[in-house]
Amino acid sequence: MTSPSPTRVCFQLQVHPELLDEYIERHSPVWPDMLAEIAASGRRNYSLFLGEGGRLIGYYEVDDDAAAQEYLAASPVAARWEAEMGRFFVGLAGRPDQAATPLTEVFNLHDQLVASATGSDDESDDAS
Numbered sequence: 001m002t003s004p005s006p007t008r009v010c011f012q013l014q015v016h017p018e019l020l021d022e023y024i025e026r027h028s029p030v031w032p033d034m035l036a037e038i039a040a041s042g043r044r045n046y047s048l049f050l051g052e053g054g055r056l057i058g059y060y061e062v063d064d065d066a067a068a069q070e071y072l073a074a075s076p077v078a079a080r081w082e083a084e085m086g087r088f089f090v091g092l093a094g095r096p097d098q099a100a101t102p103l104t105e106v107f108n109l110h111d112q113l114v115a116s117a118t119g120s121d122d123e124s125d126d127a128s
Contacts, residue, residue: 005111006044006061011100014090015054023088024050034081041068041075054090058100072097 015023027048029035038046046060062068072078073095082095092099 004063006063007065008059008061008105008108009065010057010059010103010105012103013056013058013092013096013100015050015056015088016090017054019088020050020054026085026088031077031081033077037072037075037077041071043068069098 041062042064043060043062047058049057049059051057078097079095082097085096086092086094089096
């Protein structure tokens, strides 16, 4: 029996352009106790990508995102980190780890390859 695929979460935030250098510096490195809290929450394969003009894209995988959110919401370490990081973001009400809106996933290579291998490819049913 195979384990279910993790939930993939991607989100976007906007960093104030004048604070980009400081934002990058604050992540080089992140506090060790904050790294431990992220891992303890169940989030893994967590990355942040910074685009032009301060566009920030975050991605992580988790088995239970609601439980991970609850864990981090109750963490004093995460609360301190997020209180310090909140000022970097444009138009964000609340803690960045709680207020970022997830993006909708429209494609995943692994999932589609698995679906194709198991014969649940809708495209092949339409061919005539």
